[in-house]
Amino acid sequence: MNPDPAPPVALVVDDEPVTRLMVKRALEKLGCAPVLDAPDGIAAQKILREHPEVALVLTDIMMPRMDGLELLRWGREAVPDAMWIVLSGLETFDSAVTAIRLGAFDFLPKSPHSEEMAVAVRNALERRNLLAERERLHRELQRKVRQLEETSEVLRRDLERAEVIQRALLPRSPPPMEGYCIQALYRPGQHVGGDLYDVVRIGDRHLAFYLADATGHGVTSAMLSVLFKQRLVLVDPATGIALPPAEVLAAVNRSICEAHAAPGLFLTAVFGLLDTSESSLTLASAGHPPVMHAREGRETRLIRRTGPALGLAQDAHFGQERLQLLAGDRILVYTDGLLPSGSERELDLLQQVLARPLASAQEVMADLHREAPAGADRDDVTILLIDAHAGASWFDNGAETETETETPAVDAHETLASEDEVVFCGETNHAAYLALRGRASWMQCDAFHEAALTVLDGGRPLVLDLSACEYMDSTCLGTVHELVARGGVSLTTVSPAVRGLFEELSMEQVLAAIHEDLPAAPELRALGAGRDHAPSQRRILQAHEALSALSERNREEFKDVVDSLRSEQGGPG
Numbered sequence: 001m002n003p004d005p006a007p008p009v010a011l012v013v014d015d016e017p018v019t020r021l022m023v024k025r026a027l028e029k030l031g032c033a034p035v036l037d038a039p040d041g042i043a044a045q046k047i048l049r050e051h052p053e054v055a056l057v058l059t060d061i062m063m064p065r066m067d068g069l070e071l072l073r074w075g076r077e078a079v080p081d082a083m084w085i086v087l088s089g090l091e092t093f094d095s096a097v098t099a100i101r102l103g104a105f106d107f108l109p110k111s112p113h114s115e116e117m118a119v120a121v122r123n124a125l126e127r128r129n130l131l132a133e134r135e136r137l138h139r140e141l142q143r144k145v146r147q148l149e150e151t152s153e154v155l156r157r158d159l160e161r162a163e164v165i166q167r168a169l170l171p172r173s174p175p176p177m178e179g180y181c182i183q184a185l186y187r188p189g190q191h192v193g194g195d196l197y198d199v200v201r202i203g204d205r206h207l208a209f210y211l212a213d214a215t216g217h218g219v220t221s222a223m224l225s226v227l228f229k230q231r232l233v234l235v236d237p238a239t240g241i242a243l244p245p246a247e248v249l250a251a252v253n254r255s256i257c258e259a260h261a262a263p264g265l266f267l268t269a270v271f272g273l274l275d276t277s278e279s280s281l282t283l284a285s286a287g288h289p290p291v292m293h294a295r296e297g298r299e300t301r302l303i304r305r306t307g308p309a310l311g312l313a314q315d316a317h318f319g320q321e322r323l324q325l326l327a328g329d330r331i332l333v334y335t336d337g338l339l340p341s342g343s344e345r346e347l348d349l350l351q352q353v354l355a356r357p358l359a360s361a362q363e364v365m366a367d368l369h370r371e372a373p374a375g376a377d378r379d380d381v382t383i384l385l386i387d388a389h390a391g392a393s394w395f396d397n398g399a400e401t402e403t404e405t406e407t408p409a410v411d412a413h414e415t416l417a418s419e420d421e422v423v424f425c426g427e428t429n430h431a432a433y434l435a436l437r438g439r440a441s442w443m444q445c446d447a448f449h450e451a452a453l454t455v456l457d458g459g460r461p462l463v464l465d466l467s468a469c470e471y472m473d474s475t476c477l478g479t480v481h482e483l484v485a486r487g488g489v490s491l492t493t494v495s496p497a498v499r500g501l502f503e504e505l506s507m508e509q510v511l512a513a514i515h516e517d518l519p520a521a522p523e524l525r526a527l528g529a530g531r532d533h534a535p536s537q538r539r540i541l542q543a544h545e546a547l548s549a550l551s552e553r554n555r556e557e558f559k560d561v562v563d564s565l566r567s568e569q570g571g572p573g
Helices: 017-029 041-050 068-078 090-102 114-169 218-231 245-259 344-354 361-369 442-457 474-486 496-504 508-512 537-548 552-557 559-568
Strands: 010-013 035-038 056-060 083-088 106-109 181-187 195-202 206-214 267-275 280-286 291-295 298-303 321-324 330-334 381-387 394-396 423-427 432-436 438-440 462-465 469-472 489-492
Touching: 010 017, 010 041, 017 035, 017 056, 017 114, 035 041, 041 056, 041 068, 056 068, 056 114, 068 083, 068 090, 083 090, 083 114, 090 106, 106 114, 114 218, 114 559, 181 195, 181 361, 195 218, 195 381, 206 218, 206 330, 206 381, 218 245, 218 267, 245 267, 245 280, 267 330, 291 344, 330 344, 344 361, 361 381, 423 442, 432 442, 432 469, 442 462, 442 474, 442 537, 462 474, 469 474, 469 496, 474 489, 474 508, 474 537, 496 508, 537 552, 537 559, 552 559
Parallel strands: 010 035, 010 056, 056 083, 083 106, 181 394, 432 462, 438 469, 462 489
Antiparallel strands: 181 381, 195 206, 206 267, 267 280, 280 321, 291 298, 291 330, 330 381, 423 432
């Protein structure tokens, strides 16, 4: 009758000894064991307190000291898993109906027949088992939901950290060039994307640039574009002379094919070599959208692909085209995210926008994205715009960057940098206070670090208030650890989310610096938008080196970003 391995425990409550004995024996024959008994509600309460495992209670209604209805009201709260069956005579039929409304499973007449009792008891216990199974499944579902939420949060944090790493791989400022200027605009569709670009000076006369777009989105495409960057060889190792674009793409294609054999993974790319002394540009395109060459008074020329996408066939052949550039000519290289639908209408519109001599990379992107269908998912977008005339060059990677040249203003909706203030400061007679609010990222780290060092160098104690900080990325976390390790820094009122990050990354010294009994922070003011800019690669590197030193797990997690940043800065790998 009962699928549980242990027989159900039952309790009979009745002030008539004969009835109590008859019901008890009937329950024992039905498989209940042990079957306890009590002469009234008070005695039954005592038994139920001592035996909360009771699965079934059969109780009379009319009893001295405490009747069955009062016992039932108490029992539904005290032993919620027990099933209740009331025993009633004709004179207590109305009370039996009331008992059902109070939660009793069934009622039986006094001195019930064995068949009636067997059906009622079996149904009650089956109902109890079903409720217990439903509760078990509900708990299991809640557990799995919590696991999914935790996994989702870990993935979200990993994607945000990957975004920091990927942006660190992008060039921060254009190389010097005479007679030319270049604009770069980068916008990932998600936290991380498959687009990658760079502009490199080679010798006195050559400028090499590339733009790659890995298939798909997210971490997989980002890692494929990183593989492309690692395998790219721009100069002849023996002579140091710039290699022709077609040879560069052929070599990197062979290397990518040798590195992976997974179907469906490939990149499109454009590689260009600008000879500033001859005013010529040699281009090779691996399955990439058409490069545009605009010249005043002439129809825009489209330079289509000169070979297949990279990673599809190891023996693929790549050609190249040589263009002569005149003063005022414009070259536009872009990824397919710029053209949401890829229609000829969008391609025509892009040519019209490019033909405007003063159109910037941001204007090109804004005009094209006005054509995107409402609610459409945004793909990664990267634009390289090369102008054959002297002027300011700039790279816009989605946040304000420090360059030697002035960066044109960007519409607020076009930048990924948050306009909300994050870093706040204030002071009392005893200490200076710095607060991080909302989502603190690498973009605020230089301002935050600089302000903290100013306080510490002045010999004043520093208190970090993280009560309103919802999240800190790895650069911020490493910066906080560096400051605490320096000494003179305490933390107060750390939010649970941030404390969890400290614990996850084994930041024991930071956790030990938390003091909940410190005075409340004074009235704080925003540190200032003018100081809220992207940190140097050195700041990102130092922060990740600090975290890497805390545990072997951290060392493995941040190894790639540390090695990459060290390589970018010419340091030891």
